[in-house]
Amino acid sequence: MEPKFQPKEIEDLIYSSWQDAGLMKADPNSSKKPFCIILPPPNANADLHLGHAMYVYEDLMIRYYRMLNYETLWLPGADHAGIETQYVFEKYLKKQGKSRFDYDRQTLFQMIWDFVMENRGKMEGQLKKLGFALDWEKKKFTLDEDIVAIVYDTFKKLFEEKLLYRDYRLVNYCTRCGTSFSDLEVVYIEKKDPLYYLKYGPFTIATVRPETKFRDTALAVNPKDRRYKKWLGKTLEIPGLLGEIKMTVIADPEVDPKFGTGIMKVTPAHDPHDFELGKKYGLPVTPIITTQGRMDFSWFLGQKNIPEKYRIRAEKYHNQKIAKARTLMVEDLKADGLLVKVDENYTHRIGTCYRDGSVIEPLPLEQWFIKVKPLVAEAKKIVQTGKIKIHPKRFQKHLITILDNFIDWNISRQIVWGIRIPAYKCQKMSNGKCQMSKGWFVSLEKPKVCSNCGAKEFEQDPDTFDTWFSSAQWPFATLMAAGKKYYDNFYPTSVMETGYDILRAWVARMIMIGYFITKKPPFKNVFLHGLIRDRQGQKMSKSKGNVVNPMEMIDKYGADALRGALIFNVKEGGDLPFSEEKVIGMRNFTNKIWNIGRFLELNSKAENRNLKQVQNSEQLNELKKELTAEKKNYIRAMNGYKFSQALGEVYEFLWHRFADYYIEELKDALQNGNIEVLDTLKEVYFENLKMLHPFLPFVTEAVWQVFKGKNDFIINSKIV
RNA sequence: GGUCGCAUAGCUCAGUUGGCUAGAGCGUUACAUUGACAUUGUAAAGGUCCCAGGUUCAAGUCCUGGUGCGACCACCA
16 A cells, blocks of 8 residues: 555546446335435536535435445436526627627527537536546436426426416516526615606606606605695696606505605606506506617607607617616706706615626516415425425525515526427417417427417417526436336435525425425425635635635545535534635545555554454453444434534544554554454444545545455445 | 524634533644654643523523624615
């Protein structure tokens, strides 16, 4: 044996020997108890980051349960990551002076497909580098045909059970990405914008968005506000930049009399709050901003007999970007004497795109929504009755709160990289012949006729599903795609392990959709890990330049060292600061493990063995007692999801008791050839190797095989 | 504004149902070693366990209040 453990030279070899021996494959026909984890599918197109290395929790569970004689399946996969990937691809196009608008739908999709497939292998190779015992033969991609078929089925079922509806409503729209987002994907930031006080007939109103006022449909005040009482219900003609607008004054308790002037203009088409008000009072929705983020005055310019002055103005504003139009209008407002004052120090919070940071425009669009109420109710029941257990426990409350606050889920995305929605709009809808579901029908195959009215003219919805819609189906979809035996044996899965930050976006939705389709919870346990931060506790991000590449760590110190550093001395579910020093510390531990083995191996060859020396029997008994206690603590910790404690237990024992104390004490006896001492030390050592194997698979395997031979794999031994 | 979490050694953090003479990693100091390992060992320094009350034979641990951080959610023109 080398005097030092050399992970770089042997890790890859060991990993392929596991693969060759079929150790990571699950047998769906096995009579053993099943234990199954579905890997949260990483983005097929991106390199792994340190957060992915946290899946080491999954690996250690898989290995541990395998060593407890379970039939284990850890199923890998990859996510197409719709918006993320299309965004990256568009940046790549831009570098070549192109844009997505230069290609038709099929070509663009194919280009992104090729782009992703080229990169996909990288991510998989990195999972192997981490030593993950994944069953590669069962790997799945969210755009695989069989997965898409299952996703389509789910959509159809939701449609048939009336949990799916199409609605014209305000969606969060990023004009730069060219797609809408769900509420979860909007990032609010504090921003300073001028607040304009405008003369508005007999009133003064305050607004940061004067550009939308052309399409105001009402004025609202608080019903208790005495100042405006006499105007209630009256319709006024308000002079504006393009002539007079008719507007009714309505009262609503939600209007804050203390804000601004206490009177508010209602713009249902471009403000979520106003949209709700509009709905409540039956106000028309009249958009003035396009999905390109430009002003649309065609509604005005199409009118007859427009005074010249207004026509010139409207033409000036038309098709301008929002910010530019606002500047132009403020000038004209000044000229007309309609601008009362400007508060330059007004700060408010605005929604921005989580991808590129541009301002999110609330725009009225027709989209697919999932009615979540019945799904949420079932999911909540499952969690509350303990059919799904959450670890650490405090996240259960969190999950319940999340479920309580779930609003209908917008699943339409206006991008091509994803699963195209299998819904069709019948042309006859417009002339009233196809009334069913507002003229929409769902078809899994390319349809020949409208399934509602038999008409032959229809168009497929150009949109694709929100990536989370397919992710929400991942546990049952992957197992169904793997085959009936897999589904029957391994579903519901044992544990869903992921970061607590996607409890809402993913875990809650998996429970909702999973139960809806299978009538079973998709998993029995949820284990949540924390977020990795840098050594100062700061979030890692490219802009801060504090990102650590896991592959670099593996290259320098070995996969075991990195894995250990992520588990050792941390609280499950808590955020953990990452430091290279900690990896070095764990590298030292792997080396210690190696060298204990080396020492025992060297002494195994000693020639002058004396079987009769038993004067150390008392110490040997003490040692065995300590081992028993250690193992008991280890198993209790492992079964209770206290992995850090389990690792700490073995670390402490093996290094500071076994090596520092017992080996030193028994060294002389050992070197004098006392075989009983040797055998006991070896036995205790092997037991510790087994306990460590789930955490540090490579070094434990390497030493194990020094003693047991190349064909004996440590994972095939049993912990109890 | 709402919810949750966190405050323990110089730094980063563990501390299981109350039993602590409070631990680990890294760092610091002294010493040892051509010996399995310097990626080592032995020893040492270093803590009012945020503050104030309370429960208890016993509180780092449980309860109440306060202070200071952090995260998530909601977002008022």
